[in-house]
Amino acid sequence: MNNNQPSFFELLIEAHIGLERQGPGSRETIKKALGFLGDLNKFESIADLGCGTGGQTLILAEYLSGRIVGLDMFPEFVRELDKKAKSKDLSDRVKGIAGNMERLPFEKNSLDLIWSEGAIDNIGFEKGLSHWRGFLKKGGYVAVSCPSWLTNEHPAEAEKFWNDAGSDLDIIGNNIAVMQNCGYQFVAAFALTEECWTDNYYSPREKAIQKLIEKYDSCDTVIEYAGINRSEAELYLKYKQHYGYVFYIGRAV
Numbered sequence: 001m002n003n004n005q006p007s008f009f010e011l012l013i014e015a016h017i018g019l020e021r022q023g024p025g026s027r028e029t030i031k032k033a034l035g036f037l038g039d040l041n042k043f044e045s046i047a048d049l050g051c052g053t054g055g056q057t058l059i060l061a062e063y064l065s066g067r068i069v070g071l072d073m074f075p076e077f078v079r080e081l082d083k084k085a086k087s088k089d090l091s092d093r094v095k096g097i098a099g100n101m102e103r104l105p106f107e108k109n110s111l112d113l114i115w116s117e118g119a120i121d122n123i124g125f126e127k128g129l130s131h132w133r134g135f136l137k138k139g140g141y142v143a144v145s146c147p148s149w150l151t152n153e154h155p156a157e158a159e160k161f162w163n164d165a166g167s168d169l170d171i172i173g174n175n176i177a178v179m180q181n182c183g184y185q186f187v188a189a190f191a192l193t194e195e196c197w198t199d200n201y202y203s204p205r206e207k208a209i210q211k212l213i214e215k216y217d218s219c220d221t222v223i224e225y226a227g228i229n230r231s232e233a234e235l236y237l238k239y240k241q242h243y244g245y246v247f248y249i250g251r252a253v
């Protein structure tokens with residue numbers, strides 16, 4: 001292989017760093033989820049886990065007056081969040097940190113709200129909710145979006161894709177039971193709309209991939225990376241009635 005070719009990791013960062021979001025979601029979804037949390041003024045200490053470059057973190061900062069820490073495993077993304085927070089004059093209460101969602105760096109019982117969009121499946125829904133519960137104050141909320149089965153039919157091709165990606169999808173009812181078993185009162189669950197995937201994530205990502213193909217002069221790694229990303233988007237269009245992101249909201253009891 002040509003040593004000048006970028007690695008998959010580099011391509012992943014480069015394709016995503018300039019995007020508004022690194023996964024499916026929308027402002028409307030955020031507002032809808034916030035609508036289940038009661039008085040938003042009570043949230044003083046908030047964590048946004050797997051924040052990416054902070055698209056949703058900064059939207060949260062518009063609706064919440066508390067301090068928000070965005071945590072992500074990629075320092076490149078976290079730096080981008082800090083840059084955007086600074087440009088919006090929010091650095092005094094929005095801060096990014098590089099870290100692992102599996103070992104949160106917060107004090108126990110210190111958070112009013114844990115937010116997380118499209119990230120918990122990387123460590124497992126149960127593992128994440130159970131670990132995070134210890135960092136919430138009693139009565140604090142968790143609001144997470146997670147890819148889930150929307151029907152009882154689980155097409156093998158889609159199941160294989162998600163399993164290979166390390167995300168074992170479950171049905172909504174099972175996830176709600178998991179949430180309750182992890183020490184939360186169930187508050188709400190709702191599915192994200194198709195536009196959250198297509199207009200807000202796959203379309204801008206495709207444009208970024210096109211730019212990479214031009215920049216790297218159609219080198220093998222970029223073509224392979226583009227192919228994998230495009231297959232993922234095609235898979236969604238083929239099976240979107242069977243799987244999607246679902247927002248789960250719970251309250252620490």
Ligand SMILES: C[S@@+](CC[C@H](N)C(=O)[O-])C[C@H]1O[C@@H](n2cnc3c(N)ncnc32)[C@H](O)[C@@H]1O
Pocket residue numbers: 020021022023024025049050051052053054055056071072073074077099100101102116117118119122123
């Ligand atoms: C699908 S992206 C979602 C990003 C953002 N929340 C959004 O919705 O646009 C998942 C994010 O989770 C982060 N992530 C995955 N595993 C993680 C871990 N163990 N600890 C911290 N961040 C992680 C990734 O780096 C990535 O930014």
